[in-house]
Amino acid sequence: MKESKEEKFKKIIAENGDKITRICRYYNPNTEDQKDMYQEILVNIWNSLDRFRGESAISTWIYRIAVNTSLSFTGKAFRFMKLQVSTDQQNLNMLFDDNDLEDKLRKEANLEQLQNQLNLLSVIDKALISLVLEGLTMREIADIIGLTEPNVKVKIHRIKEELARKLLNNQ
Amino acid sequence: METNNNNKSVVTLETLIHNLRIEDNRNLTLTRTMQGVMWGVVTIYAIILVVKSIMGAPWPETIGGFVVMLAFVLFALFFRNYSKEYKSVDYGLPTTQMLSKAIQRYQIFQRRSIFLLIPLALEDLGLTLFMHDFFNGQHAITNLLIAHAYFIGLLAIGFFVGYLIWKKRHKPLRDYAIKLLKEIQS
Structure with missing residues (x-):
């Protein structure tokens, strides 16, 4: 029997609610804004659901909606948006390319400084970093943003380099 | 606590779906009404034209x-x-x-x-x-x-x-x- 729109929607939210919550946390410092953005993403999922043909993985589709909503959401007041990294400390490793564990730990300990630098990123760079923090592959990020994989790699490498340089300068 | 939170989120989702359904229905009704009005006006106007033409306009x-x-x-x-x-x-x-x-x-x-x-x-x-x-x-x-x-x-x-x-x-x-x-x- 064919699933109704309502059933499909509920299933998607049940399976991907955590992802959406995390994306909202990346962009909004306070819980009220997070709730507003969460609701806006849900509305956009509902409105776009009829057009989902399963050409991409459902998780990719959800991330697309979340990132695209965040861009239009932040477009309303993007100057005030902050990328919140406090809830994803373990994932911060992904932002550093070197393999020196001691160095990584030192950098992780300097979380506040990193967060300040992340908050200074442009809204697009924040979107890319939020996907890196989610643990997505370059291929997946490329599918979400609509760029080629090498292009995404270059962009993320550039952001990471810039972050590392700023952190070193501030130490 | 978790159960409460879950219950709360279910209620919120249900309310949201309800509101979205209302919005969808409102849009559908509005579109149908607009179409109805448009074809209604066209029909009335066509009838007037035919009548006027018969009356020798x-x-x-x-x-x-x-x-x-x-x-x-x-x-x-x-x-x-x-x-x-x-x-x-x-x-x-x-x-x-x-x-x-x-x-x-x-x-x-x-x-x-x-x-x-x-x-x-x-x-x-x-x-x-x-x-x-x-x-x-x-x-x-x-x-x-x-x-x-x-x-x-x-x-x-x-x-x-x-x-x-x-x-x-x-x-x-x-x-x-x-x-x-x-x-x-x-």
Whole structure:
């Protein structure tokens, strides 16, 4: 029997609610804004659901909606948006390319400084970093943003380099 | 605690779905009502034209009325497609595609706007035929030019008001989308 729109929607939210919550946390410092953005993403999922043909993985589709909503959401007041990294400390490793564990730990300990630098990123760079923090592959990020994989790699490498340089300068 | 939280989120989701359903139904009802009104007006107007024609109305008036009605239908169809596109933004597209579509959507002059010239020309032709008495006689050319000057003047005011609305509401969105797309592709 064919699933109704309502059933499909509920299933998607049940399976991907955590992802959406995390994306909202990346962009909004306070819980009220997070709730507003969460609701806006849900509305956009509902409105776009009829057009989902399963050409991409459902998780990719959800991330697309979340990132695209965040861009239009932040477009309303993007100057005030902050990328919140406090809830994803373990994932911060992904932002550093070197393999020196001691160095990584030192950098992780300097979380506040990193967060300040992340908050200074442009809204697009924040979107890319939020996907890196989610643990997505370059291929997946490329599918979400609509760029080629090498292009995404270059962009993320550039952001990471810039972050590392700023952190070193501030130490 | 977890159960409470879960219950709470289920209730919120149910409320949201309920509201979304109401919104969907409202949009559907509005679209159907608009379509109903449009076809209703067209039918009434067609009946009036037929009756007037039977009662011996001059042929330019009948043809003029028909042409104006056709222009009205074309306008209505054009704006129906236009508003449908504005309402149905697909957030499930890759970001670069979504932004490109937004840039296109919020462009002031679109290629398809050329098709608007057809109903406008029909409107002009229809009104000219409809007011054929006014254009007869000694000052026919002068009257024709005056009438067209008014028609073009009203169109110009309409375009200007449309431009102001675009500049205030759509241009900032388009500029923001262009900025984001440039940044992604840089």
